[in-house]
Amino acid sequence: MPAELKDLAQLREMALPIAGETMVNMGPQHPSTHGVLNFLLVTDGEVMHRAIPHVGYLHRGMEKLAEEVPYHGYMPFTDRLDYLAAMSANQGYAMAVEKLLGCGVPPRAEWLRLIACELNRIASHLVATGTMAMDLGAFTPFIHWLREREVINDLTEALCGSRLTYHYLRIGGVGYDLPAGFADRTLRWLDHFEPMIDEFDRLISHNEIFVARLANVSPIGAAMAIDYGLVGPNLRASGVDWDLRRDLAYSVYPECQFEVPLGRGYRGVVGDCYDRFVVRVLEIRESCRLLRQAFERLPEGEIQAKVGRKLKLPAGEAYARVEAPRGEMGFYLVSDGGESPYRLKVRTGSFSAMSIIEALSHGLMIADLVALIGSLDVIAPEVDR
Amino acid sequence: MSGPLADRLRAQFPEAVTGPEQKGVPEAVQVAVGALPEVCRFCRDDSELDLQALSCLSGVDYPDRIELVYHLISYRRKHELVLKVRLDRDRPQAPTVAEVWKAANWHERECFDLLGVTFAGHPDLRRLLLPDDWVGYPLRKDYAPPTEYHGMSHHRADPLRPVAPEVHAGGEVPRAR
Numbered sequence: 401m402p403a404e405l406k407d408l409a410q411l412r413e414m415a416l417p418i419a420g421e422t423m424v425n426m427g428p429q430h431p432s433t434h435g436v437l438n439f440l441l442v443t444d445g446e447v448m449h450r451a452i453p454h455v456g457y458l459h460r461g462m463e464k465l466a467e468e469v470p471y472h473g474y475m476p477f478t479d480r481l482d483y484l485a486a487m488s489a490n491q492g493y494a495m496a497v498e499k500l501l502g503c504g505v506p507p508r509a510e511w512l513r514l515i516a517c518e519l520n521r522i523a524s525h526l527v528a529t530g531t532m533a534m535d536l537g538a539f540t541p542f543i544h545w546l547r548e549r550e551v552i553n554d555l556t557e558a559l560c561g562s563r564l565t566y567h568y569l570r571i572g573g574v575g576y577d578l579p580a581g582f583a584d585r586t587l588r589w590l591d592h593f594e595p596m597i598d599e600f601d602r603l604i605s606h607n608e609i610f611v612a613r614l615a616n617v618s619p620i621g622a623a624m625a626i627d628y629g630l631v632g633p634n635l636r637a638s639g640v641d642w643d644l645r646r647d648l649a650y651s652v653y654p655e656c657q658f659e660v661p662l663g664r665g666y667r668g669v670v671g672d673c674y675d676r677f678v679v680r681v682l683e684i685r686e687s688c689r690l691l692r693q694a695f696e697r698l699p700e701g702e703i704q705a706k707v708g709r710k711l712k713l714p715a716g717e718a719y720a721r722v723e724a725p726r727g728e729m730g731f732y733l734v735s736d737g738g739e740s741p742y743r744l745k746v747r748t749g750s751f752s753a754m755s756i757i758e759a760l761s762h763g764l765m766i767a768d769l770v771a772l773i774g775s776l777d778v779i780a781p782e783v784d785r
Numbered sequence: 786m787s788g789p790l791a792d793r794l795r796a797q798f799p800e801a802v803t804g805p806e807q808k809g810v811p812e813a814v815q816v817a818v819g820a821l822p823e824v825c826r827f828c829r830d831d832s833e834l835d836l837q838a839l840s841c842l843s844g845v846d847y848p849d850r851i852e853l854v855y856h857l858i859s860y861r862r863k864h865e866l867v868l869k870v871r872l873d874r875d876r877p878q879a880p881t882v883a884e885v886w887k888a889a890n891w892h893e894r895e896c897f898d899l900l901g902v903t904f905a906g907h908p909d910l911r912r913l914l915l916p917d918d919w920v921g922y923p924l925r926k927d928y929a930p931p932t933e934y935h936g937m938s939h940h941r942a943d944p945l946r947p948v949a950p951e952v953h954a955g956g957e958v959p960r961a962r
Contacts, residue, residue, distance in 0.1 A: 456914035463899070464923050626837045626860065629888030642860045719811070719841070719856055719867070732843045732854065743924075745843035747856075755891040784914055 411447070421449060426769075428457050434531065434773070435780025437754075443766065451761035451769055453754055458784040466744035471497055471711040472571060474741070479565035481729075481746060482782040484527055487513075487520035488724035490569035492746075495650065495720035496731035497571045500713045506702040509573035510652045515694045516559065516568050517722075518687040519586070523552040524725035525680045525687075532677060532774035533604050536613050541604040548596060551589050558582060571711065573704030583695045590688055597685060605681060614677060615668030618760045618772045625671065628759070629752035632727020634776055637663035637679045638671035644723035656693050658686045673775035680777070712739055726750050726777055750782040788812040790866045793833055798824055804869075811856075811865035818870050818879055825885045828857055828866065835859045836866055839882070842892035844900040846926050851877045851902060872902065881907040899924040 422445075427438040436457035442450040462481060466474050478493045479486040491513055498505065505513075530545035553563040558579050560568040568575050604610055620630065625638035635642060643660040645653040661682035663675030713735040721730045727749030734743040753776040760772060791812045795802045801820030804813060816824050828836040836857035843854045855868040872879055881904040883890040893904045894913040901922035904910055912919065921928055932939055 456912075456916070459914040461923060624887075627887045629838055629840065629886065640860055647860075647863055648865075721840070728840065730841045730856065732841060732856070734845055743843070743845045745841065747841035747843075751891065752888055755888070759887070 420444070424766075426451075426766075428454075431535070434778065437778075437780045437783070439757075439769070441766065441769075446765050446767075448761050448764050448766060448769065451757060451764070453757055455754060455780070455783050458781045460781075460785065462785040463744055463746060466741045468740060470739050471713065471741070472709070474744075475570065476565065476567045479567055480781065481748065481785060482724065482726065482750070482779050483564055484524040484779060485520055485725045486564065486566045487517045487568060488722050488729055490566065491517060491651075492720055492722040492724070492729045492731045494569050494571050495722065496718050496733040496744075497711070497713065499718035499720055500716055500733060500735055501571070501707065501711070503572050503705050503707055505573055505651075506705055507652070507699050508577075508701040509703045509705075511694050511698045512574045512578070512703060513569055514652055514656075515586075515691060515698075516556070516566070516574070518690045518694070519552050519555060520566075521725045522684050522687045523549050525684045526552075528725070528774075528777040529600075529677060529680050529684075532771075532777075533610065535770050535774045536610060538604055538607070538610060541600060544596070544600060544603070548593055551593075555582070555586055555589070558585075570704065572707040573702070577703050583698075586691065587695060590691060594685070594688055597681065597688075601681065605678065611667050611674060613768075614674035614771055614775065615666075615672055617668075617673040617768050618764065618775070619669045619672040620756065620760070621671055624756075624759075628756040630727070630756065631749045631752060632723065632725070633679045633683060634676055634727060634749070634753055636660065637676040639663050644721050644728055648721060650722065655697070656690055658690050661686065673771050676775040676777075710739065712737065724749060726753070726779060726782065746785055748782040748785070750776075750778040750780075753778050754783050790834060790864060793831070794824070794828070794866075797827060797831075811867050813867035813869055816868050816870050818872060821868075821870055822880050822882055822885060824868065825855070825882045828868070829885055834866070835862050837861065839886040839888045839892070840865075842889060842896060844896040844902055844924065846874070846900060846924060848926075850874055851900060853879060853896070853902065855882075877902040878905060879903075880905050883907055898922075901925065 422443050424441040424443055425438060426441055428436045438454040440452040440454065441448055462477060465477055475490060475493060478489040481489045526545040526549045530542035534542040556566055557563050559582065560566050560576055620638050622638045622640050625635050625640060639662055641660060641662055646660060661679050663670050663679055665675065666678050667674050715735055715737040717734045719730060719732045721728050730747035732745040733741055736742040757772065761769060791804060791814050794814055798820060801817040801824060802814050804815045828834050836859050838858050839855060840858045841856040845852045845854065851872045851874050853870040857866045870879060879902060881893055883893060891913060893907055894911060896902050897904060897910055898912040898915055899922055920931060
């Protein structure tokens with residue numbers, strides 16, 4: 401019988417190491433880990449047996465710090481939880497405090513929050529999809545996306561004076577009203593940007609090499625995604641139809657028209673790396689829709705409820721969830737009646753996304769781990785807090 | 786005020802589940818520590834509760850107890866339930882629920898790391914965020930931060946100048962200006 405070329409999938413599944421196991425450190429300083437984190441790779445050549453994540457390099461004790469600072473004073477700290485999505489972190493914390501305080505938010509402030517958060521979501525997904533392409537060797541799309549993101553940074557700078565750590569949302573409202581010409585500037589940019597998404601799709605989303613690197617790689621089924629607590633785009637890419645903005649509606653999202661993109665196995669199986677990529681690109685388009693609606697419907701009025709400079713919350717607890725770009729961000733706030741939180745626990749999307757990597761790593765090629773990390777869009781400071 | 790979820794859980798476990806202890810949404814119930822895995826499995830598998838996912842596990846250090854708070858959610862039925870477990874502050878120990886929800890694995894490791902709660906039966910109970918040789922549990926209310934870590938002082942008048950070892954031993958800690 402002539403010799404047959406063995407199937408790669410079969411070779412990967414071979415339980416016994418062929419060449420013996422090698423341990424390789426990937427990180428803590430590695431271009432594809434997006435922040436400081438370390439993977440201990442147990443490999444047999446290019447095929448991994450395990451990738452063990454070591455996190456905590458960016459642990460700043462955010463939850464401990466919350467117990468030391470006043471309620472208003474903690475808001476800038478939330479900016480640093482996830483430096484790509486500070487608006488959503490602001491909103492999660494503000495909502496937890498507002499729930500316990502029982503204070504409302506003026507309608508104009510709610511719409512301004514939506515504008516800020518959706519702009520931020522676009523910026524965050526631009527980095528996520530752009531770096532994903534870059535990690536796999538396609539540098540051009542990343543530059544295209546960064547060029548667009550610069551405009552968003554300019555807009556947020558005009559809005560609140562900051563390009564990254566915004567501190568724009570406040571307890572009971574927002575910090576500033578729109579600067580003159582902001583709506584026109586944003587709408588003009590959207591007119592330019594929406595065709596750019598088409599160009600991005602032409603450039604990279606349908607690029608056959610790119611697709612081949614992602615399709616059918618590390619699929620996560622719906623049951624597994626729920627079991628590991630995946631949230632946001634990662635959960636939806638696995639086909640679970642769940643978006644907090646629609647399903648546990650908050651702010652003014654129920655008044656808006658938008659679709660929730662799901663993974664459909666666009667070029668492979670449902671929940672593979674390519675689905676996670678596509679879901680994010682589609683979410684960028686939905687955020688553009690939301691922004692246009694917000695500027696159409698933005699009411700006049702107050703932007704800040706009266707909450708007082710020195711806040712004392714009634715004893716009790718609240719849990720607020722927001723749909724951040726990396727999925728559900730949950731703030732569990734316990735108050736004992738004092739001037740700062742008794743306990744604040746932050747649950748983030750990257751935390752659960754990071755914990756699934758080890759389970760998916762068996763039999764994966766090292767280069768595919770880069771695709772997996774990129775597709776899960778993990779942000780180290782959000783894991784470590 | 787008691788909601789349908791809490792009622793259903795109490796009817797199933799009349800002895801282990803009490804509450805609700807908090808009004809409003811989401812409902813919160815108190816669970817006896819020994820029955821925790823059983824209650825959690827029922828929460829996940831029961832077709833009416835259908836609490837598919839563990840959203841968040843928090844530990845809170847109260848003066849008289851350490852409380853574990855499990856935020857559960859059902860994506861199909863769009864409802865939430867909170868389980869609370871009281872632990873002895875001197876020997877905080879709870880059974881793991883990592884077999885019920887894989888998400889619990891890292892949440893429990895974090896809780897062990899920062900609050901010193903041990904989870905019996907956990908597959909890999911190691912510190913998660915802090916270094917393995919860290920002493921103490923920072924989210925305890927009586928936690929005193931160390932003054933140094935491996936010879937690196939946390940109190941330095943001039944961060945560019947190392948502190949002489951004898952200053953360390955002498956107990957006179959130079960304060961940052």
